[in-house]
Structures are given as structure tokens and as C-alpha cells.
Amino acid sequence: MRTDTDDQPFPFAHAESEAQIWQPLALLNLYRLLISGLFTGLFYSDYLLPPLASHDPVLFYAVSLIYFALAIIFIVLISNRWPRFELQIYLQIGTDILATTLLMHASGSISSGLGTLLIVTVAGGSIVMGGRHPLMFAALATLAVLGEQFTAQFVGLGEPNTYTQAGILGLTLFVTALAVHGFARRIRESEALAQRRGLDLANMSQLTEHIIQRMQTGIMVIDEADRIRLMNESAWYMLGMPSATHYSRLADLSAPLADQAQRWRADPAAEIEMIQPSAEHPRVMPRFARIGQASGSGTLIFLEDATAMARHAQQLQLAALGRLTASIAHEIRNPLGAISHAGQLLGESPQLDEHDRRLTGIIGDQSRRMNTIVENIMQLSRRDHSTPRLIELNHFLPNFLREFVAGQGLRPELIGLNIDSSPLRVRFDPSQLEQILTNLCQNAVRYSEDYPGFPKVVIHAALTGESARPFIDILDHGPGIDPQIAAHIFEPFYTTATSGTGLGLYISRELAEANQAHLNYEPVATGGSCFRITFQDPRRQMH
Incomplete structure (x- = not known):
């Protein structure tokens, strides 16, 4: 059981970030759709409350209908993400300013109160855009309000004191743009920080999983019902490469290991014994640790290859054996050579009878045997490391x-x-x-x-x-x-x-x-x- 995520690069949330950029623009267009749809519906239902459409009903109806149609078109443009993001913002905010100004004119100028809709427009533009653009939107909206007020005064709709209202509305637009821009910047910084932290956590999680999967130590996690929640590649190999899946029971995978886990839960101080999945697999030494402090928490199982531990112990033994064989070679081989040579010379003597020659033969055979033993021990201690x-x-x-x-x-x-x-x-x-x-x-x-x-x-x-x-x-x-x-x-x-x-x-x-x-x-x-x-x-x- 393994997770093949290690062959993939660490993910970057590019697609998710792009969706988050376009989402505020879609919400702003939803507001636009609701406002234009409301004005269009009120006009058709004859429930227009004064001063809506009090000056020019035809203009009010035409602007509301065109505004509603453009809101629908903007839905398609936002879905297709064409044209580019900045151009759509300019187009949509400009449409809002123009439509609101015309609706305000058709309803009796600034005294109608429709100018307050520009506050939402400027605030929305400040959220979806940064830098100096919010101030530009506030300036355009203020110029539109002042221009509409001048036009209304020219055609006899407005009164001189309404310039004060127009100025206050323009000031409100600038204050809104600055306040919302600062608030939006803080939100963006917090969002960017959260995104970086989330990306770091995702990368750290994938890196941790990669390390766990590549560890030579077998790692398993089981829950309180002995269901397998995690098993890395080394544990899978040590247990004989079983056909296991998540939430398989440990007893179905390895009955001896399940028995050891139950015994450890009953008595954590109990002696742990090695297990061997089959004669062709190495022996495994399990170690157990509890995850969390709750009574029903899971259990972390470490599996150590006993062959690797024995190989390490063997290396220590061979190092000691190497020092010992050096002494053996010096202390035994020289006297052994002398004994062998003396036995050979004695065997060449013509005065020896058959019984004595048999004894000299035994001396020679046993000397050669002892020499073979010393050579084998030295060969074992000098054995080179394996190069598989x-x-x-x-x-x-x-x-x-x-x-x-x-x-x-x-x-x-x-x-x-x-x-x-x-x-x-x-x-x-x-x-x-x-x-x-x-x-x-x-x-x-x-x-x-x-x-x-x-x-x-x-x-x-x-x-x-x-x-x-x-x-x-x-x-x-x-x-x-x-x-x-x-x-x-x-x-x-x-x-x-x-x-x-x-x-x-x-x-x-x-x-x-x-x-x-x-x-x-x-x-x-x-x-x-x-x-x-x-x-x-x-x-x-x-x-």
C-alpha cells in the first residue's frame, strides 16, 4: 500500500487563486443584476415609488432595461474570462457610474437619493482593484454627479443648495474609496498570508508523506478497532506485500502482529517478540506507540527489519574478529608452520616404521586443517562490503x-x-x-x-x-x-x-x-x- 504522490511536484494553487480573483467581480455583477432587475420590474408593475422616474419615465425605463441586459452580458463575459480582468473592471464600473447617473437624472437629480448607489459601486471597485484605481473610480463618480447636477440646474430641475449635497456625496465617495481600499488591502494581505501558510502546510504534508513512504523503517497506523489507516512501502514489503487496502483489519494482514498489538495495549511493559510473515521473508521486530492521550486513540507501529539489525551487529562482530584474527595469524601460524615443517622432516626420516609414519601423517593433516581454519576466519574478517x-x-x-x-x-x-x-x-x-x-x-x-x-x-x-x-x-x-x-x-x-x-x-x-x-x-x-x-x-x- 503506497501513495504515489511522490512523483508529482509540490502543488501551487494557481487555478484556485485565479478563481478567487474573479469571484468578487461576479458578486459585484450579481448586485448589478439585482438593482437593474428591480428597477425594471418596478417600472413594469407600476409600483414605482416617487421620486423614481419622476422626471423622465422613458429614460428611466430605457436605462433600467439596458442596464439589466448588460448585467446579463457581463455574466457571460465573467464566465468566459474574456476580455481580461482589468478591462472588464473598467467596463463594468464605468457602466455602473453612467447608468446610476442617468437613473438619478431621470428621477429628479441628486435629491432622488439614487446617488448613494454610487457608494456601492466605488466600494465594489475598491475591493476588486488596488493601487490608485479606487480613487480614479471615486473621481469619475464625483465628476458624473457634479456634471449631472450642472445639467439638472441648466434644465431647471435642481436648486442651488443641491450643490452642497453633490459635494458631500463626492466627498463620501472619496472617503469610501480610501477606507474600503485600506480594508481590502489588509484582507488581501491576510488572504495572501493564509494562502502561503496553506501552501506551506500542503507542501509540508506531502514532504512528510514522501519521507514516510521512503523510510527504511516500516510505519503503520491503526485505529482503536485495529483498522489500518496508514502503511508505508517498507512495512508493505516487510509484511510480505499483502493485498491490503485502507481500513483492512490488522489481523487479516498479519495475525501475529495483531496479537502483539493486543498484548501491548493490555500491558505496554510486556516483552515484544519478533514475527516472520513467512520463511522467505525476514524477521521483523515491532515497536508500538500510542497516538494521543485519549483511551480510543490510534496506535503507531514501527517495524524494524531484524536482518538489518543483525547485519549491523555482524559488522561490529567482524571488526572485533578482524583484530582477533591478526593476533591469531601472528601467534598461531608461525608455531603451526614450524610444527608442520618438523612433521614433514620427521616423515622423511628412513628410520621410521609404519606406525610412526602414520603419526607424522596425522600431524601434517591436522596442521593443514588448522591452517585452513585460520585462513577462513581471516577471509571472513577481511570480507569486502557487498556491491549489489x-x-x-x-x-x-x-x-x-x-x-x-x-x-x-x-x-x-x-x-x-x-x-x-x-x-x-x-x-x-x-x-x-x-x-x-x-x-x-x-x-x-x-x-x-x-x-x-x-x-x-x-x-x-x-x-x-x-x-x-x-x-x-x-x-x-x-x-x-x-x-x-x-x-x-x-x-x-x-x-x-x-x-x-x-x-x-x-x-x-x-x-x-x-x-x-x-x-x-x-x-x-x-x-x-x-x-x-x-x-x-x-x-x-x-x-
Whole structure:
């Protein structure tokens, strides 16, 4: 379960900001539509109250009807956002000033009171525009009022004292423009700040989700009913890549993990145990933390790959082992070389009988065995870090088998190769994979010597059925391994052979773990043994 938002750039609210710019203009046009529609409707209904249309009813009706039609046209222009925003403001505010002035003239000049509608017009222009434009709208409206007053006085409508009313209205328009402009500027600044904060929060939320999805630690969040609310990519891989969705129950995903969660809720101090989804997946160590203080709050689950923790511990052990082997090489190899050389010289003496020669042979064999043990330990401590690369097993295994048979001097039909037809890609260090396969094939050939048929050893590569992870099986026709012995075969220095060092399988497993793979022994019901290398899913990038 993952959220594929990490491939998208952080969003910027361009479309949303553009809609917010045009919305005040649409609201102002709605006011225009209501006023013009009201005047038109009142004229048709004969409910015009004085002084509306008291001077020139025809002009009042014509202006109201044209004003209403223009308001409808402005709806279309605003919806199409054409022409550009500034031009539409100039056009619409100019229409408002002209229409209001004509309606005021048709109703008996400034004494009609319709001039107060210009306050709404100027205030609306101040909100949708900034800078000096509001003062320009106030100046145009004031000039229109004064011009209408002069015209009314010329035709005998107005009285001299109405100039005072016109002046007060003009002053009111300027004060309104300045006040609303300052208020609108503060609103714009607050809106811009809120938008930036919202954008920062959205970016931070997406960045947090990106980090959670890319964390190597598995993260899960479950609610009080054990329903999954969040699961990052690492947790999905650790739990075997299940087919889970939001609000799936944790018990359906992993019953052992659900049991651990219930046990932790009952007793937070209880000991937490590792879980393993299947034999082919690594062991996982869960950790739990409560989200919030309420009793019904959710639970945060951390999943740590036990293989990674073991690998870190192994590195610390190898560092100590490296210092120890340096002392071993100095303190043991020199005396061991002297013993081996003395035994060799003693064995060349002609005075020795057959019994003494057997004893000198034992000295030589055990000296060589001790030298092999020291070399293996030094090789383990000096092992280079893994450099995984993408390997095509369909090509790698035939080349390995050809070189192994030639290098060991074996007959080609001794080892069979069975590779699935589907492409098998793994991430592994090629030299270390070759070392593991060489060790396993040598053991398989040695224990299958008594098998009469061919091939005596089979290398089988395919994909697992559940999670489609690549694997390689090394199958032999030997006597098999007793279950009690199988529990210890990967321990260092454990061997049942008199000539073995007990480090081959241990080193092989360590190399597999270093490449995030697993080496396990699989019992075979029909006889023989099977060692399986289960690789990390190649779709998961190694770090």
C-alpha cells in the first residue's frame, strides 16, 4: 500500500487563486443584476415609488432595461474570462457610474437619493482593484454627479443648495474609496498570508508523506478497532506485500502482529517478540506507540527489519574478529608452520616404521586443517562490503555451471540446471553469489557421490508462488540431514565431517544476509537435501 504522490511536484494553487480573483467581480455583477432587475420590474408593475422616474419615465425605463441586459452580458463575459480582468473592471464600473447617473437624472437629480448607489459601486471597485484605481473610480463618480447636477440646474430641475449635497456625496465617495481600499488591502494581505501558510502546510504534508513512504523503517497506523489507516512501502514489503487496502483489519494482514498489538495495549511493559510473515521473508521486530492521550486513540507501529539489525551487529562482530584474527595469524601460524615443517622432516626420516609414519601423517593433516581454519576466519574478517548489481539469473547460472564443472574437473552431466522461463532478476554481488553457489555445489556433489543416477545435483531457479520473489535451490541426492543437526548447520565451526572446518555454510549465510537475501535448509521428503537462496524483491531498491 503506497501513495504515489511522490512523483508529482509540490502543488501551487494557481487555478484556485485565479478563481478567487474573479469571484468578487461576479458578486459585484450579481448586485448589478439585482438593482437593474428591480428597477425594471418596478417600472413594469407600476409600483414605482416617487421620486423614481419622476422626471423622465422613458429614460428611466430605457436605462433600467439596458442596464439589466448588460448585467446579463457581463455574466457571460465573467464566465468566459474574456476580455481580461482589468478591462472588464473598467467596463463594468464605468457602466455602473453612467447608468446610476442617468437613473438619478431621470428621477429628479441628486435629491432622488439614487446617488448613494454610487457608494456601492466605488466600494465594489475598491475591493476588486488596488493601487490608485479606487480613487480614479471615486473621481469619475464625483465628476458624473457634479456634471449631472450642472445639467439638472441648466434644465431647471435642481436648486442651488443641491450643490452642497453633490459635494458631500463626492466627498463620501472619496472617503469610501480610501477606507474600503485600506480594508481590502489588509484582507488581501491576510488572504495572501493564509494562502502561503496553506501552501506551506500542503507542501509540508506531502514532504512528510514522501519521507514516510521512503523510510527504511516500516510505519503503520491503526485505529482503536485495529483498522489500518496508514502503511508505508517498507512495512508493505516487510509484511510480505499483502493485498491490503485502507481500513483492512490488522489481523487479516498479519495475525501475529495483531496479537502483539493486543498484548501491548493490555500491558505496554510486556516483552515484544519478533514475527516472520513467512520463511522467505525476514524477521521483523515491532515497536508500538500510542497516538494521543485519549483511551480510543490510534496506535503507531514501527517495524524494524531484524536482518538489518543483525547485519549491523555482524559488522561490529567482524571488526572485533578482524583484530582477533591478526593476533591469531601472528601467534598461531608461525608455531603451526614450524610444527608442520618438523612433521614433514620427521616423515622423511628412513628410520621410521609404519606406525610412526602414520603419526607424522596425522600431524601434517591436522596442521593443514588448522591452517585452513585460520585462513577462513581471516577471509571472513577481511570480507569486502557487498556491491549489489542487477543480475539476470537466466544468463548467470549457465555461465557459473560451465565454469564450476570445468574448474572442479567434473562430468557435465553430473549437475543439472532447471531455470524458469520467466525473466529472473536479482540484486546481488556477483562474486559473492558465485562464492555461495560454489560452496553449496561442492557440498552437494560430495554428499551425492553414492547416488547411481544422473544428474546427482540439480540447480533450480524460479519465482515463489506468494510474493513472486526469485530463489535458487541446490538439490542433491545425498543421505539428507537429521533435523537435530539441521538446526545447527549454519553455526560457525559446527561440522560432522572429520576434515571440515564448519565455516562454509556460516560464511555462505553471512554473504546472503549482506545482500538482503536468505539462505535456508529445506527438507526433502523423497530424500536428499535442498538449500534455498531466497532473494530480496528486485523492485525494492537496496540502500
